[in-house]
């Protein structure tokens with residue numbers, strides 16, 4: 119055995135006479151103690167005095183979103199009344215903190231005051247909504263449709279929803295990009311749940327005269343004539359699971375409603391093949407009268423000038439094709455007829471007849487023609503013809519004048535409701551008041567439906583003989599495409615051309631579904647800025 123290592127005895131000898139060595143001061147041990155004490159005191163000082171340093175971002179949970187980035191130095195902009203004084207914060211959270219034992223209990227409690235509530239993480243920030251609203255005042259209101267606000271001027275009642283707890287849908291500290299906008303699951307949280315719906319619903323009675331039970335067309339101050347129905351704010355809200363299952367039918371589908379427009383029009387007659395005036399072998403198409411408006415969304419209003427005049431003229435004399443009875447103003451028509459020789463002479467001049475003698479002679483001839491058409495040249499007789507009767511078709515003289523396919527004198531009453539004249543007033547035309555908007559509470563846009571035939575949604579138009587018919591599609595027909603995809607659905611390629619070109623066909627979409635069906639495809643959540651003033655008092 120090698121015997122070079124020290125024995126136990128030799129080792130013990132090293133400490134002889136120095137057995138209390140650990141009680142003697144040593145600079146390294148002192149340093150250790152001071153380090154310990156300094157750390158302890160510094161920590162306590164930090165905890166108690168951190169709030170004076172005004173650098174709250176140490177506590178941050180994560181980067182703030184782009185829109186809020188400049189608030190990184192001002193956490194309290196959202197965390198109103200937040201405490202960086204740990205003790206005060208802990209105490210302010212508890213009601214027990216008024217007595218010494220309560221304070222002790224609170225400090226050592228492990229319970230988070232927010233826990234247990236259905237919206238645990240939101241309940242922890244009771245003041246946060248107010249903070250959000252101080253910068254985003256209009257967003258407190260869930261009243262999804264701006265047009266609904268316009269309806270306040272005419273509706274008997276209004277419903278609005280207080281979107282308390284912004285945090286249910288909006289999250290912060292999730293990264294420095296834009297805040298992710300909420301998804302449809304957030305809508306379902308209320309709309310699937312009758313209790314939540316009733317809880318958040320605020321109804322407000324308004325003192326407007328009731329809307330007719332059959333519906334009315336009104337200009338709500340935006341220059342658009344909108345179809346409106348009676349509002350029933352007392353009914354309980356309908357909970358449903360998605361657009362294809364239980365979503366309420368559209369307003370215009372309700373029983374007993376009719377199109378209130380006051381213009382006589384027969385779709386069926388005008389869509390028949392070879393309608394005279396449409397051109398040889400030509401049938402009118404829907405788009406001959408309904409062309410897309412700006413942005414391709416709504417249809418441009420139908421007008422007499424663009425869509426009727428070519429076949430139903432207000433031409434008063436076949437020899438003067440440029441002379442028309444003025445349209446759209448019955449008083450002007452009265453003036454025109456009362457001194458009809460003046461416009462006749464003007465029309466002749468415009469045709470190049472300048473010699474006064476010739477002009478007078480031609481004017482006499484035309485006046486004779488007019489006398490044949492009307493019983494006399496007195497104002498009441500002329501007005502009777504123009505407003506109510508048009509050409510007496512069986513009068514042989516008139517027949518002769520109409521030979522050669524000349525068109526003239528469609529009476530106003532062919533298209534309009536006309537009230538007879540009085541001595542001091544021309545006959546009155548009931549304004550046509552054709553609706554330009556039919557939906558108020560949700561979006562529709564014609565443009566993405568360009569791959570469909572008009573008749574797929576407006577099937578009723580082809581056989582409709584009355585203006586009062588409503589020719590619009592049902593909610594159910596939309597849900598044929600706008601629904602969750604079938605399990606077996608091949609992936610839909612939005613806007614892309616691929617081997618499955620049929621994916622863009624309406625037939626394919628109906629068969630498999632899977633076209634945008636989330637609530638936000640057709641709805642927005644917040645009311646627009648102007649809404650704040652429409653907020654009901656409570």
Ligand code: HEC
Pocket residue numbers: 174175176177178179182186189190191192193194195196197239242285288289290291
């Ligand atoms: C734009 C508003 C906003 C600002 C500014 C903001 N926060 Fe927040 N903070 C929130 C929201 C909202 C939550 C709730 C978490 C969530 O999104 O679910 C939250 C949560 C937190 C939490 C987590 C608390 C918990 O119990 O979950 C901490 C910690 C926090 N914030 C610290 C900070 C700090 C530090 C700052 C300043 C640098 C700051 N916040 C600035 C909105 C904000």
Ligand code: HEC
Pocket residue numbers: 247250251254257258259281282283284285286287288299300301304305638641642643644
């Ligand atoms: C039910 C979910 C939900 C609640 C609750 C909610 N929001 Fe929103 N918020 C949305 C949705 C969805 C959008 C996207 C645009 C839209 O639909 O209006 C949005 C958009 C916004 C925007 C605009 C974003 C942009 O596009 O620039 C702001 C600001 C906003 N919300 C603030 C708030 C405030 C403040 C609150 C609380 C008073 C709140 N939100 C409550 C769902 C919600």
Ligand code: HEC
Pocket residue numbers: 183184185186189195196246247249250251252253254284285288290295296297298
């Ligand atoms: C001090 C004012 C202020 C406060 C408080 C505030 N915001 Fe904002 N918020 C802004 C500004 C400014 C923008 C950027 C607007 C823009 O870009 O047009 C913004 C943008 C947004 C957006 C748009 C999304 C994005 O990333 O652009 C949402 C949503 C939003 N805030 C929600 C909230 C919520 C929820 C709260 C409360 C937790 C809140 N805000 C508190 C000022 C504030």
Ligand code: HEC
Pocket residue numbers: 260261262263266277278279280281300301302304305306307308309314315316318319320354355356559560637638641642643
């Ligand atoms: C906090 C609960 C709540 C949430 C979350 C919620 N809603 Fe609502 N919403 C309601 C209530 C309540 C009504 C009124 C229902 C009624 O009277 O029939 C309503 C009404 C509506 C209406 C009808 C508006 C009108 O003019 O009558 C639409 C559209 C709507 N919500 C869409 C949405 C969308 C989209 C979302 C998700 C971004 C959403 N809601 C999230 C509670 C909520």
Ligand code: HEC
Pocket residue numbers: 377379381383384385388389402403404405406407408420425552572573576579580584585586587588589590
């Ligand atoms: C010669 C012109 C003309 C043609 C062609 C025509 N329309 Fe119309 N359409 C009108 C007029 C005028 C109105 C307003 C009077 C009314 O409501 O009947 C109207 C109204 C409508 C309305 C809204 C009113 C309601 O009650 O629903 C729809 C929808 C409509 N048309 C669809 C069609 C379709 C689809 C076709 C083709 C199959 C078509 N129209 C062809 C002139 C025309």
Ligand code: HEC
Pocket residue numbers: 381382383384387388393394395396397402407420421422425426427428429430532533
């Ligand atoms: C292409 C030619 C053409 C156009 C364009 C046209 N119509 Fe007609 N319309 C006719 C013909 C032909 C008849 C059947 C003969 C008649 O009654 O004069 C008719 C009949 C009518 C009738 C009588 C209907 C009935 O049931 O007896 C009314 C009312 C009418 N049209 C209104 C209009 C209005 C309003 C417009 C414009 C929106 C219009 N028409 C556009 C050709 C046309």
Ligand code: HEC
Pocket residue numbers: 381420421422423426427430432443444445446447448451504505528529530531532533534547549550551
């Ligand atoms: C062939 C059908 C037809 C005939 C005939 C016709 N109109 Fe019209 N009228 C229309 C249509 C369509 C409109 C709505 C669109 C427009 O203003 O062009 C209209 C609109 C009007 C308006 C409403 C203007 C407003 O401000 O809303 C008046 C008034 C009017 N017509 C008067 C007359 C008078 C007077 C006559 C006879 C001299 C007449 N119309 C003949 C089809 C006709």
Ligand code: HEC
Pocket residue numbers: 404405408415416417418553554555556557558562564567570571572573574575576590591
């Ligand atoms: C996917 C179904 C769909 C198809 C396809 C469709 N429409 Fe519509 N149309 C609607 C709905 C929904 C409305 C109600 C929109 C509103 O006014 O709020 C409407 C409204 C209208 C109106 C009333 C005025 C307006 O703009 O609101 C006319 C006119 C009309 N459509 C004509 C047509 C014609 C013409 C075609 C074919 C070129 C067509 N539509 C194709 C669904 C459809």
Ligand code: HEC
Pocket residue numbers: 561562563566567570575591592593595596597598599600612623624625627628633634639640
């Ligand atoms: C034959 C299938 C089909 C029918 C029926 C149909 N749509 Fe669509 N719809 C589509 C397609 C495809 C798109 C484009 C989707 C996309 O861009 O991803 C679309 C888009 C839309 C959009 C625009 C969504 C957005 O995000 O821009 C709205 C709103 C809409 N449809 C409403 C309706 C309404 C309301 C009805 C019933 C009147 C209806 N659709 C009927 C196929 C259909």
Ligand code: HEC
Pocket residue numbers: 302305306309359360361365366367368369370556557558559560561562596600634635636637638639640641
């Ligand atoms: C394809 C388009 C589309 C989708 C998807 C859709 N809606 Fe709608 N919704 C509409 C239209 C259009 C109306 C308007 C009816 C009217 O004004 O007559 C409407 C009306 C409503 C109404 C008011 C009903 C009433 O009579 O008061 C509520 C509430 C509503 N939608 C909630 C939702 C919710 C929640 C979702 C998601 C689960 C959703 N919608 C999905 C198109 C859609």
